[in-house]
Amino acid sequence: MKAPLADRIRPSCIDEMVGQRHLLEKGKALRNIIESGEVPNLVFYGPSGVGKTTLASIIAKSTNRKFHKLNGTSASTADIKAIVAELDTLAAVNGILLYLDEIQYFTKKQQQTLLDYIERGEITLIASTTENPYFYIHNAILSRSTVFEFKSITAEDIIPAVERGFRFLEEEKQAKISVEDGAVKHIAYACGGDVRKALNSVELCVISTVPDENGDYRITLEKAKELTQKSSMKYDRDGDEHYDILSAFQKSMRGSDPDAALHYLARLLEAGDLPSAVRRLMVCACEDVGLAYPQIIPIVKAAVDIALAVGLPEARIPLADAVVLVCTSPKSNSAYLGINEAMSDLKKGKSGPIPRQLQNMHYDGEDNQNKGQFYLYPHDYPSHYVKQQYLPDAIKNRNYYVFGDNKNEQAAKAYWDRIKNENK
Numbered sequence: 001m002k003a004p005l006a007d008r009i010r011p012s013c014i015d016e017m018v019g020q021r022h023l024l025e026k027g028k029a030l031r032n033i034i035e036s037g038e039v040p041n042l043v044f045y046g047p048s049g050v051g052k053t054t055l056a057s058i059i060a061k062s063t064n065r066k067f068h069k070l071n072g073t074s075a076s077t078a079d080i081k082a083i084v085a086e087l088d089t090l091a092a093v094n095g096i097l098l099y100l101d102e103i104q105y106f107t108k109k110q111q112q113t114l115l116d117y118i119e120r121g122e123i124t125l126i127a128s129t130t131e132n133p134y135f136y137i138h139n140a141i142l143s144r145s146t147v148f149e150f151k152s153i154t155a156e157d158i159i160p161a162v163e164r165g166f167r168f169l170e171e172e173k174q175a176k177i178s179v180e181d182g183a184v185k186h187i188a189y190a191c192g193g194d195v196r197k198a199l200n201s202v203e204l205c206v207i208s209t210v211p212d213e214n215g216d217y218r219i220t221l222e223k224a225k226e227l228t229q230k231s232s233m234k235y236d237r238d239g240d241e242h243y244d245i246l247s248a249f250q251k252s253m254r255g256s257d258p259d260a261a262l263h264y265l266a267r268l269l270e271a272g273d274l275p276s277a278v279r280r281l282m283v284c285a286c287e288d289v290g291l292a293y294p295q296i297i298p299i300v301k302a303a304v305d306i307a308l309a310v311g312l313p314e315a316r317i318p319l320a321d322a323v324v325l326v327c328t329s330p331k332s333n334s335a336y337l338g339i340n341e342a343m344s345d346l347k348k349g350k351s352g353p354i355p356r357q358l359q360n361m362h363y364d365g366e367d368n369q370n371k372g373q374f375y376l377y378p379h380d381y382p383s384h385y386v387k388q389q390y391l392p393d394a395i396k397n398r399n400y401y402v403f404g405d406n407k408n409e410q411a412a413k414a415y416w417d418r419i420k421n422e423n424k
Helices: 029-036 052-061 077-084 107-114 115-120 157-175 183-190 197-206 220-228 240-254 258-269 274-292 298-310 316-329 332-347 407-422
Strands: 042-045 066-071 098-102 121-130 146-149 176-178 217-219
Touching: 042 052, 052 098, 052 121, 052 258, 066 077, 077 107, 077 407, 107 115, 115 121, 157 183, 157 197, 157 217, 183 197, 183 220, 197 217, 197 220, 240 258, 240 274, 240 316, 258 274, 258 316, 274 298, 274 316, 298 316
Parallel strands: 042 121, 042 146, 066 098, 098 121, 176 217
Antiparallel strands: none
């Protein structure tokens, strides 16, 4: 069985790699480290398919250390012990270079197993992860390593890799492979910055095409679209990409950009993540529009109810209505800030007994010299308002809510300023 195309044409030197110019251009720190031949412990952090494993393989070829590769999803402590057993033997005279892919799946104990050997320099570790290393990698390993962030590769960077993939298959099959205009570009753009995924699509295009009478292959744009129609979605509900999309979705609505908000809504729905989309939408309506247009809250809730009732794909329609409405509505976070301040005071112990006039009083004991609740019923007074203390004594002058500068809240402020001034 053949290895995937991405492995068969894996670059053998830095100059053959695509993307990551911020790390690998001549003069950049990581490139200088690699070319020095003195490789320290490294952590490569970034999305899948952007060159982390490829670069580790290139580094391995440039060192005179014994190279081992493990994957955190399948390796065990026994695998680590087997590698350690080679130390101080002829099999690893100069030490070991260990590439640990998906290190986030290693437990803390498994990661700690490596510490002593890393500390003494007997094992040089190159670890890769798609998750934030500061959350998933043991601090002791991080403190002994240098972290380099790999970024998503642009479609323009992937185009040469796609063209190289077709040329490689042409030589491998000893047959002519012609590619219709637009097919290469479509594959590059549809694979979401993942070189491996793009090359898999290249191979699928060739495998699924029946050669003509001369044994040649013609790859059509239609075929490329058919095989890459779902591949642009890079989405892991438990990973950083999930939270990045949700963050971008809410920040776009808060920032009143309907185009960006619809884009991120589309990405959520394409991934089938309807629950996350509706949750963020409702939160944004309350948190970011809030009292500037309070009627939006039941409107958005109604749109969400419709979306959940009809399901995907039709759910996109009411949700798009609600998203655009949130984006184009005036904004206010005055209530959000107010409740945050109130919660903060409670956590700091700033509270106290509820004022007597607000308590649910039914009976005064015989020892009470000042009987009665003394509550003033607002509806018994002009404009249904009367001044009295509602907050506990310890924070009786605390101000949590500040009227926003939007039309709706300023109208309410003008009303209450007038009423309260009349009842001083």
